[in-house]
Amino acid sequence: MTSAKKYFSLMKTSMQASLSYRFNFFINTIAGIVFITALFYIWKAIYAQRTELGGMSWEDMKTYLLVVFITNMLLTWYSETAISRRVIDGSVSMDLLKPLDFQKARFSETIGTSIIEGGICALVAASWATVFADVNLPPNLLASGLFLVSLALSVLIKFGIIYLAGLVCFYTSSVLGVAWARAAITNLFSGALVPLTLFPDWLETITRWLPFQGIVFIPASIYMERMSGLDALWNIGIQFIWVIVLWLAGKAVWRWSVRQVTIHGG
Amino acid sequence: MSMIETFSLNKTFRQAIKDPGLKGSIKHFFTQQYRDKTAVNGIDLKIEEGESVAYVGPNGAGKSTTIKMLSGILVPTSGTLRVNGLVPHEDRIRHAKQIGVVFGQRTQLWWDLPVRESFSLLKDIYEIPDPLYKKNMDRFNDLLGLHEFSDLPARKISLGQRMRADLAAALLHNPPLVFLDEPTIGLDIAVKSRIREFVKNINQKEGSTILLTTHDLEDIKDICRRLVIIDKGRIIYDGTLEKITDAFAQERTLHFQVREPVSSISGIIANLPGVTADQVNELSFSVKFNRFQYSAGEIASKIITSADVIDFRIDEPSIDQIIRKLYNGELILQEEQPSEAIRS
Ligand SMILES: Nc1ncnc2c1ncn2[C@@H]1O[C@H](COP(=O)(O)OP(=O)(O)OP(=O)(O)O)[C@@H](O)[C@H]1O
Ligand SMILES: [Mg+2]
Numbered sequence: 001m002t003s004a005k006k007y008f009s010l011m012k013t014s015m016q017a018s019l020s021y022r023f024n025f026f027i028n029t030i031a032g033i034v035f036i037t038a039l040f041y042i043w044k045a046i047y048a049q050r051t052e053l054g055g056m057s058w059e060d061m062k063t064y065l066l067v068v069f070i071t072n073m074l075l076t077w078y079s080e081t082a083i084s085r086r087v088i089d090g091s092v093s094m095d096l097l098k099p100l101d102f103q104k105a106r107f108s109e110t111i112g113t114s115i116i117e118g119g120i121c122a123l124v125a126a127s128w129a130t131v132f133a134d135v136n137l138p139p140n141l142l143a144s145g146l147f148l149v150s151l152a153l154s155v156l157i158k159f160g161i162i163y164l165a166g167l168v169c170f171y172t173s174s175v176l177g178v179a180w181a182r183a184a185i186t187n188l189f190s191g192a193l194v195p196l197t198l199f200p201d202w203l204e205t206i207t208r209w210l211p212f213q214g215i216v217f218i219p220a221s222i223y224m225e226r227m228s229g230l231d232a233l234w235n236i237g238i239q240f241i242w243v244i245v246l247w248l249a250g251k252a253v254w255r256w257s258v259r260q261v262t263i264h265g266g
Numbered sequence: 267m268s269m270i271e272t273f274s275l276n277k278t279f280r281q282a283i284k285d286p287g288l289k290g291s292i293k294h295f296f297t298q299q300y301r302d303k304t305a306v307n308g309i310d311l312k313i314e315e316g317e318s319v320a321y322v323g324p325n326g327a328g329k330s331t332t333i334k335m336l337s338g339i340l341v342p343t344s345g346t347l348r349v350n351g352l353v354p355h356e357d358r359i360r361h362a363k364q365i366g367v368v369f370g371q372r373t374q375l376w377w378d379l380p381v382r383e384s385f386s387l388l389k390d391i392y393e394i395p396d397p398l399y400k401k402n403m404d405r406f407n408d409l410l411g412l413h414e415f416s417d418l419p420a421r422k423i424s425l426g427q428r429m430r431a432d433l434a435a436a437l438l439h440n441p442p443l444v445f446l447d448e449p450t451i452g453l454d455i456a457v458k459s460r461i462r463e464f465v466k467n468i469n470q471k472e473g474s475t476i477l478l479t480t481h482d483l484e485d486i487k488d489i490c491r492r493l494v495i496i497d498k499g500r501i502i503y504d505g506t507l508e509k510i511t512d513a514f515a516q517e518r519t520l521h522f523q524v525r526e527p528v529s530s531i532s533g534i535i536a537n538l539p540g541v542t543a544d545q546v547n548e549l550s551f552s553v554k555f556n557r558f559q560y561s562a563g564e565i566a567s568k569i570i571t572s573a574d575v576i577d578f579r580i581d582e583p584s585i586d587q588i589i590r591k592l593y594n595g596e597l598i599l600q601e602e603q604p605s606e607a608i609r610s
Contacts (some may be wrong), residue, residue: 094372098391100362262341
């Protein structure tokens with residue numbers, strides 16, 4: 001129906017715009033490094049007492065943290081608040097004047113930013129891995145390939161979640177509150193703070209039914225080949241289903257919210 | 267088929283009722299009381315292709331609300347509307363392609379992007395073919411002087427520059443229908459006249475239909491042949507500007523300066539019923555009359571024969587004054603043929 005070119009242009013433009021926000025990236029990178037370094041030392045202290053925890057060695061944990069870092073750096077705070085700010089400052093009604101699908105437009109912009117973030121992230125992750133040395137690469141090519149697919153899906157799931165969180169701002173003006181709550185929930189249930197295998201059983205079961213595991217835990221497990229072969233494909237399938245479900249949920253919530261806006265006059 | 271057709275269009279907003287102060291806020295937190303505010307109340311409007319219509323009225327009359335409904339970003343509470351064959355809020359994306367909208371208070375440009383890049387992004391968003399894009403860019407550059415600031419991001423340009431850029435952005439895809447909500451607000455005279463020229467050009471050369479709201483009556487004089495006045499959400503006048511000035515600008519004032527004090531002006535005009543005089547000082551006075559009753563020549567010759575006149579000039583009420591009186595309820599418009607009603 002609508003041509004893809006306009007969305008591609010939006011993506012390019014957002015890549016361009018995000019490059020002009022060097023300072024933003026700098027802050028985001030610093031925040032990412034601080035977060036991961038804090039986790040690094042906490043886990044280091046924990047592993048000082050033991051060689052293994054829930055089947056993960058200290059080596060494994062370091063590798064896991066690297067993936068946490070990568071997924072955290074892709075699609076940051078910046079993209080997230082970009083959507084909520086739009087909702088809050090009322091430029092949504094300006095968006096409604098353009099022949100664009102709101103969700104696809106925001107998606108294109110977010111992906112544009114993520115591509116730039118991805119480039120920077122790769123550099124930083126590589127140097128971080130060098131500094132803290134002996135982080136393992138995925139054991140083989142297949143695992144690397146599956147990991148990249150899973151990582152891409154992780155970004156899409158994250159988009160689905162922040163898009164929904166952004167739309168919540170139609171009902172509250174607390175951008176930071178929403179973003180903070182979203183980040184806290186994501187960090188907990190995605191396995192960014194603690195690998196899901198270390199959760200008590202009941203909690204692990206819950207996380208298995210939520211989309212967040214697809215953000216960190218699944219790509220990390222594939223990277224470390226704790227999921228491989230059919231198991232890996234199965235989990236990638238789960239990620240994929242969540243991408244679709246979240247996209248459709250976003251579409252429905254948007255349709256509902258925009259009806260409120262156009263009725264009550266934002 | 268008309269370009270715009272609305273039938274008893276209504277928009278009622280729900281506004282929160284809150285008593286003042288913290289107490290009021292706490293009460294509102296628990297009770298959540300609202301009142302209905304009818305912003306647009308039964309508007310019937312028909313605008314044909316190629317028309318240029320000024321939509322005016324006092325603050326809060328419901329002008330912006332109407333435009334928002336016509337552009338599809340507000341859903342009417344009741345009534346029907348059809349814009350170039352579409353119901354705007356139901357067919358939003360398709361409708362968006364056929365209209366160009368400028369809200370003077372808001373920008374549609376990308377805040378962080380150089381203005382030029384905003385344009386080239388719009389080119390893709392509206393799927394504007396290359397030759398048309400080039401042609402329009404050249405023309406807009408000429409008419410609006412965009413090159414002066416096109417490499418700056420929107421957040422760094424002045425209000426007047428932003429308005430020019432916004433106009434160009436809204437018209438880049440040659441929309442057959444253009445809504446302009448206060449496009450000259452806060453601009454200096456030079457920029458205003460530039461924008462008026464531009465809008466006139468779009469209307470006359472491209473045949474775009476224009477609906478414009480403004481508080482600047484010069485805009486109307488320059489651009490629009492038809493005037494729709496709205497007050498408290500209702501249309502109180504729909505017709506030409508001349509008709510309204512004919513109807514109301516019947517009062518003329520002649521100001522005289524004389525060499526020697528005149529003994530009695532009222533004596534001079536005594537045999538002219540309906541004419542009133544006003545002594546300004548010893549050597550100057552003014553005379554008011556109805557121009558449908560007397561010609562200015564009649565009055566002037568009467569006075570010149572009785573006083574040694576050095577100088578005189580004639581004043582007619584400005585449209586500003588007329589419309590201000592209308593808003594204030596000092597003039598009441600009859601629905602049909604206002605000029606006839608007043609004259610008889
Ligand atoms: N979103 C909204 N929620 C509640 N009330 C609103 C909303 N938008 C407008 N109104 C009310 O509707 C009325 C009409 O507003 P509108 O903006 O259409 O006026 P206007 O004619 O454009 O005035 P102005 O000349 O000041 O721009 C006003 O009383 C306003 O307070
Ligand atoms: Mg207005």
